[in-house]
Amino acid sequence: MSERLDYDIVIAGGGMVGAALACALGDSPLQVALLEESSLERIRPGADIDLRVSAISRASQRIFAAVGAWEGILAWRVSPYREMRVWDAAGSGQIHFDGAALGEPLLGWIIENRVIQTALLERVEQLDNVDLLCPATLALASILEPEAHLRLQDGRELRARLLVGADGADSRVRHWAKVDVVGWGYGQKAVVAPVRTEKPHQETAWQRFLPTGPLAFLPLHDGRCSIVWSTTSEQAEQLLQLDEAAFARALGEAFEHRLGEIVEVGPRGAFPLRLQHAQDYIKPHIALVGDAAHVIHPLAGQGVNLGVLDAAALAEVVLEAAAAGKDIGSLKVLRRYERWRKGENLLMLGVMDSFKRLFGSSLPPVQWLRNLGLNLTDAVEPVKNLIARRAMGLEGDLPKLARRWR
Ligand SMILES: Cc1cc2nc3c(=O)[nH]c(=O)nc-3n(C[C@H](O)[C@H](O)[C@H](O)COP(=O)(O)OP(=O)(O)OC[C@H]3O[C@@H](n4cnc5c(N)ncnc54)[C@H](O)[C@@H]3O)c2cc1C
Known part of the structure; x- marks a missing residue:
């Protein structure tokens, strides 16, 4: 020292x-x-x-x-x-970013x-x-x-x-x-967890905007995704209390099953926003x-x-x-x-x-x-x-x- x-x-x-x-x-x-x-x-x-x-x-x-x-x-x-897909839960709005189209590898x-x-x-x-x-x-x-x-x-x-x-x-x-x-608190928390999906993540960051807040699936090197689910503090607490199967069902639905079923959920945590x-x-x-x-x-x-x-x-x-x-x-x-x-x-x-x-x-x-x-x-x-x-x-x-x- x-x-x-x-x-x-x-x-x-x-x-x-x-x-x-x-x-x-x-x-x-x-x-x-x-x-x-x-x-x-x-x-x-x-x-x-x-x-x-x-x-x-x-x-x-x-x-x-x-x-x-x-x-x-x-x-x-x-x-x-390499790619990012963002879409709105209420309607048909969507946007797709692709590294290759920008002349960037990722x-x-x-x-x-x-x-x-x-x-x-x-x-x-x-x-x-x-x-x-x-x-x-x-x-x-x-x-x-x-x-x-x-x-x-x-x-x-x-x-x-x-x-x-x-x-x-x-x-x-x-x-x-x-x-x-x-500044101000949003009265919201982000629930985070590593999860495994039925379909591959395709090295793509996915984000669906729900009325309660955005839900992101971020690709991990071992094929899983890290989720960031921003929602009301009350719903976040409820989501943390659910057993693994019920959480997987709720998550799959919130994500419109874009990557199929959620087949595995790791430890969960929540952070105030x-x-x-x-x-x-x-x-x-x-x-x-x-x-x-x-x-x-x-x-x-x-x-x-x-x-x-x-x-x-x-x-x-x-x-x-x-x-x-x-x-x-x-x-x-x-x-x-x-x-x-x-x-x-x-x-x-x-x-x-x-x-x-x-x-x-x-x-x-x-x-x-x-x-x-x-x-x-x-x-x-x-x-x-x-x-x-x-x-x-x-x-x-x-x-x-x-x-x-x-
Ligand atoms: C759910 C969630 C998801 C996020 N996702 C992203 C993302 O995808 N991309 C992104 O860019 N950002 C993201 N962020 C934001 C990002 O996490 C923060 O901006 C980042 O951690 C801030 O880093 P920092 O080093 O400034 O502060 P901190 O990470 O808070 O680090 C502060 C450090 O200071 C130390 N410390 C505190 N007080 C003292 C003291 N008195 N003496 C000595 N040490 C002290 C602490 O131990 C700590 O290590 C996310 C945030 C949340 C909540």
């Missing part, structure tokens, strides 16, 4: 986003500490697929590759998906959160300029110019020119920085990334992808400022990060929230319009391609680590 007390950057939270940031700051002149309160043993993937998986965009994959973690991810297990990957986090943390352990303090909990932080003073739960004290809150939706760093959030956006991403000597800054409905699988882009953008801003001899904790430097990422994240938050509301409406004119909208978008290739390329992270103001030509 390092005895160092003074760091350039301390990152609170070694989830997928904080760990990606630590890797992006690797092999630089900056001294970095990454604090993660769970132990590495608890994070490590098990023999079977975990409940929590993420649809990973091409941009996130490029960032993982550029920071030296993609090989580690592949060494565990990943599931590519649309993205379905990967367990634990696999991504473990591969990134293993990469962090190889970096000379980054100390991984794990398990270690940040218990208190205050700003005493010109730096942040930090106390860990075990009594250790650290100092940093920049403290990054990568500590998730209930971020304590955000709380200590007195940053307010805007909310929309949340921090009013500020930065304060003097503090920056927020990932879910600490924004929480988005999982219907388009964008949450962690936005967070990984935050991490790459913040690393780029800070490394350039350090190279120019600037104070990396100053608002002047950090504002570039906030300006860059806040607009991009807000746009995606707004679009996903509108989708959620649009597909939750049972008003016939709204149903008719959204079906028309889906079919029209499906028919107009340039519009459809633009949407797909944006979701894949191939368009937008991308950090250098996410660009193709890197």
Whole structure:
């Protein structure tokens, strides 16, 4: 364990986003500490697929590759998906995305959160300029110019020119920085589980919009699918209580038996859904990334992808400022990060929230319009391609680590 007390950057939270940031700051002149309160043993993937998986965009994959973690991810297990089929339960509206039609070999990957986090943390352990303090909990932080003073739960004290809150939706760093959030709960939960279907998933991500919320079937490498069934909190609780056979029947019906019968159901879990956006991403000597800054409905699988882009953008801003001899904790430097990422994240938050509301409406004119909208978008290739390329992270103001030509 390092005895160092003074760091350039301390990152609170070694989830997928904080760990990606630590890797992006690797092999630089900056001294970095990454604090993660769970132990590495608890994070490590098990023999079977975990409940929590993420649809990973091409941009996130490029960032993982550029920071030296993609090989580690592949060494565990990943599931590519090449197509996506989305349709409306109330009507005939549907849209189909195909990687081949976009000139891309695939649309993205379905990967367990634990696999991504473990591969990134293993990469962090190889970096000379980054100390991984794990398990270690940040218990208190205050700003005493010109730096942040930090106390860990075990009594250790650290100092940093920049403290990054990568500590998730209930971020304590955000709380200590007195940053307010805007947002609301959806009164909904996402039920997740690995399931086996009668017919093969065809390396396709499937999503049916029900009036209660979207139901997604995400393809896994062993032929199963990982489901994300967003619905009212009451129905979610009922679904968790059902025995396996009754749950399989309910799931098959909700999915219109698109992949035949549900023949096997793994362990189930449920996660509450909310929309949340921090009013500020930065304060003097503090920056927020990932879910600490924004929480988005999982219907388009964008949450962690936005967070990984935050991490790459913040690393780029800070490394350039350090190279120019600037104070990396100053608002002047950090504002570039906030300006860059806040607009991009807000746009995606707004679009996903509108989708959620649009597909939750049972008003016939709204149903008719959204079906028309889906079919029209499906028919107009340039519009459809633009949407797909944006979701894949191939368009937008991308950090250098996410660009193709890197
Ligand atoms: C059902 C569901 C499905 C989803 N599907 C997708 C998807 O397909 N694609 C996608 O892009 N996103 C998806 N998301 C969103 C995604 O899971 C989150 O955006 C992502 O996990 C956020 O990562 P993070 O690292 O910012 O935060 P977290 O994953 O919350 O990590 C925070 C870390 O900080 C640590 N920590 C907290 N406090 C402290 C402290 N004081 N000291 C030290 N460590 C601390 C925690 O232990 C944790 O490891 C989904 C979300 C849900 C609920």
